[in-house]
Amino acid sequence: MPRGKSTNVYLSCKECKMQNYTTRINKKKTTKLEHNKFCASCKKMTPHASGSEIKHSS
Numbered sequence: 194m195p196r197g198k199s200t201n202v203y204l205s206c207k208e209c210k211m212q213n214y215t216t217r218i219n220k221k222k223t224t225k226l227e228h229n230k231f232c233a234s235c236k237k238m239t240p241h242a243s244g245s246e247i248k249h250s251s
């Protein structure tokens with residue numbers, strides 16, 4: 194597992210703000226990310242934006 198290069202972040206629906214997905218981004222290259230994904234809460238495809246970092250407590 195590479196450490197310090199990529200970060201796990203939540204992808205949250207821009208309409209209902211539900212954190213439906215997670216993805217890995219390289220914070221040095223990517224600050225904002227957006228994907229069209231299916232939102233179970235909205236029951237349709239919506240833009241999902243990268244949001245808060247997933248912290249691992251280990």
Ligand SMILES: [Zn+2]
Pocket residue numbers: 206207208209210211232233234235236239
């Ligand atoms: Zn939604």
